[in-house]
Amino acid sequence: MTAAGVGISGGCLCGQTRYRAEGPVLFCLLCYCMDCQKASGTGHVPIMGVPRSGFSVTGPAIASATPGGSGLMAVRNHCGKCHSLLFGTPEAAPDLVTIYAGSLDTNEMFVPEKAQFTRARQAWDLVPAGLPAYQEAAP
Template identity: 45%
Template structure:
C-alpha cells in the first residue's frame, strides 16, 4: 500500500470523538515532557503529527490550554463524556495536529521513531533503544544517547 492511500482512524473510549487521518504521519514518537506525563497519567504520550489538511475530526471536544515549549499555547482535546485525551491543536486555527496514538483503532499502525523531551524521562520508564532521543524538541537540540 502506498503511504498516500493509508487512512488511520481512531477516537475516544466512548466513541463520541473520532478522527480520520489520511497518509502516513509526518513524525511519530514518544513525548516525555512533564505536561504530557501529567495529561496522560503515564511516563510519556505516544504521538503522531499530521498536517491539518490531512485530518478530519468528528464530535465536540473539551479543550485544555497550557504554555507550550515554543511559546503560545499547547491545546489538548479530550472527550467531554469519557475524558479520553484524543488530539492536540485547535481545529481551523493550527496548521498541524498531534494525534495521540493510544486512540488508534489499529494500534499496530503506530511506528515511533523519536523520543522528545528525553531529559524529562522518568527512570522507571526507559526509552526504547530504537528511538532517536532528543533532550527537548528535535529542531532545538541534537540527539542524545538513549
C-alpha cells in the same frame, strides 16, 4: 509511516468522539516532556503527527490549553463525554495535528522513530533500546 492518501482513524473510550486523518504521517515519536506527563498521568506520550488539512472530527470534543515550551498554547482535545485524550492542535504548529497513539483504531500504524525531551524522563520510564533519543525537541 503511512503513504499519502491512507486513512487513519481513531476515537475515544465511549465511542462518542471519532476522528479521521487523510494524508501522510509526518512523524511518530515518544514525548517525555513534563507537559505530556502531567496531561497523561504517565511517563511519556506516544504521538503521531498528521497534516491538519486532512483531519476531521465527529462527536463532542473539548479543548484544554496550557502554555507549551514554545511560549504558545499547547492545545489538547478530549472527548466531551468520557474525556479520553485524543489529539492535539498546538498553536506553535498551526498546520499540524498530533494524534495520541493510544486512541488509534489500528495500533500497528504507530511505530516510534525517536524520543524527545528525555531530559524530563522519569527514572522508571525507559526509552526503548535503539530508539534515537533527544534531550530537547527532536529534529
